[in-house]
Amino acid sequence: MLALPKTSDDFTSEWLNAALRTNNHLGPYSVLRCAASDIDIPGQTAEIARLCLTFDDPQCPLPRQMIAKYTSRNPLVTELINNFGQYWRETSFYQEFSDVGLPIPICYYARHDPASQEMVILMSDLAPAMSPAWASTPEHVETAIAHLPVFHGKWWNSPYLLTKDWLIQADNTAFYTAAAGAGAAAAPAIRAVFGHKADASIEGLTLFSEKIEQVMGYIKSRDYTLVHGDYHGKQMFFASLQGGAFAVIDWQFSFVAQGAWDLVRILTLGQSTADRHRNQETLITGYCQGLADLGVVLDRAALDDDMRVGIMISQMIMAIALADTDIALIEKECNDLGVNYQDVLLLRGEAFVQESGAVDFLRRL
Numbered sequence: 001m002l003a004l005p006k007t008s009d010d011f012t013s014e015w016l017n018a019a020l021r022t023n024n025h026l027g028p029y030s031v032l033r034c035a036a037s038d039i040d041i042p043g044q045t046a047e048i049a050r051l052c053l054t055f056d057d058p059q060c061p062l063p064r065q066m067i068a069k070y071t072s073r074n075p076l077v078t079e080l081i082n083n084f085g086q087y088w089r090e091t092s093f094y095q096e097f098s099d100v101g102l103p104i105p106i107c108y109y110a111r112h113d114p115a116s117q118e119m120v121i122l123m124s125d126l127a128p129a130m131s132p133a134w135a136s137t138p139e140h141v142e143t144a145i146a147h148l149p150v151f152h153g154k155w156w157n158s159p160y161l162l163t164k165d166w167l168i169q170a171d172n173t174a175f176y177t178a179a180a181g182a183g184a185a186a187a188p189a190i191r192a193v194f195g196h197k198a199d200a201s202i203e204g205l206t207l208f209s210e211k212i213e214q215v216m217g218y219i220k221s222r223d224y225t226l227v228h229g230d231y232h233g234k235q236m237f238f239a240s241l242q243g244g245a246f247a248v249i250d251w252q253f254s255f256v257a258q259g260a261w262d263l264v265r266i267l268t269l270g271q272s273t274a275d276r277h278r279n280q281e282t283l284i285t286g287y288c289q290g291l292a293d294l295g296v297v298l299d300r301a302a303l304d305d306d307m308r309v310g311i312m313i314s315q316m317i318m319a320i321a322l323a324d325t326d327i328a329l330i331e332k333e334c335n336d337l338g339v340n341y342q343d344v345l346l347l348r349g350e351a352f353v354q355e356s357g358a359v360d361f362l363r364r365l
Helices: 013-021 073-082 085-095 138-146 150-155 160-161 171-187 187-196 199-208 212-221 258-267 273-293 300-324 328-335 341-356 356-364
Strands: 031-041 045-053 065-070 107-113 118-124 225-227 256-257
Touching: 013 031, 013 107, 013 118, 013 138, 031 273, 073 171, 073 300, 085 107, 085 356, 138 150, 138 258, 138 273, 138 356, 150 258, 150 273, 171 199, 171 212, 187 199, 187 300, 199 212, 199 300, 199 341, 199 356, 212 300, 212 356, 258 273, 258 300, 258 341, 273 300, 273 341, 300 328, 300 341, 300 356, 328 341, 341 356
Parallel strands: none
Antiparallel strands: 031 045, 045 065, 065 118, 107 118, 225 256
16 A cells, blocks of 8 residues: 655655556656645645656656645644544545536545545645635635536535535534534633624524534535535635636535535635625625526525524634634734734624524524
8 A cells, every 4th residue: 555645755756656656647657756845834734745746758748746735744733633534525525526516626646544544635736826815805705606606506405415424414413513512612712812702603603512403403404515614715726917717625624515604604704894795795696696597596585594504614613723723823824914813713704693693593493
């Protein structure tokens, strides 16, 4: 069995030749040399390296640059990752799905070792496209939402999704209970940073955990699709002045759930609350129309309810990150991008929790 790389130095020509031949990507060609360089991305859940490849023949169709994603060397990160099976889920995604209805990187090799919980993914380098990270703009949000109808429509109520155990299914009691419990347990960490500015989110996360059976019952009762689960600018690349195109990465939290979860996450997290107030109805209407054009007709009241659940999922993800991450790193990353870390981390979502009546909806379940 091919050993899984632990450092960027492990991406040797010998290793790459063996990996790329696994699915016959190399054909008759060989990798002669590989120059690997680490990419330090704040808040990443895995190590990232850029691989510059030299082949034995210029006719080789493979790209001269690839991105390698492999096991984090931070034990706090791997503990969180292993608790929710994120490496297993993402490698399974790339092994089994290529045409998902959203632009994604080309995957050349993906493997997860359940015994060691280590993993590696070799994928296309999306450069010169650029990721805005936490500093996405309303224009980025518009582009991201415009791509959702084709993605969600492709998988709408697809029984095929229900056969994939690596997707987070609506009846995965262990996952939802653990995630909801972790979100509720983050209340002291939220209070320490935000005081009373995030009270609605804290109350909603507590209710979500207390009423997890009712919440799961609601999720199971609704139309479903494939959901990215963490759909925001840090997981996206957009065309730059040098070129490139829109693409979505980081498929570690893919759900079988309501498409509204992706919609509300990028709508709230991807822009300021003031910008959302200006464009929210236009973007939601466009999403509904895009699905209608594909034969999927949404009831707006039901969509609003799905968004109420979706915003609590979004806040749960952020709360768990807040409790398990060095806040100073998030603050520095956001400061460097010119955005307020408290706004990004929780307050944009908090505004939607309050405006949408998400807490009252949870009480009624």
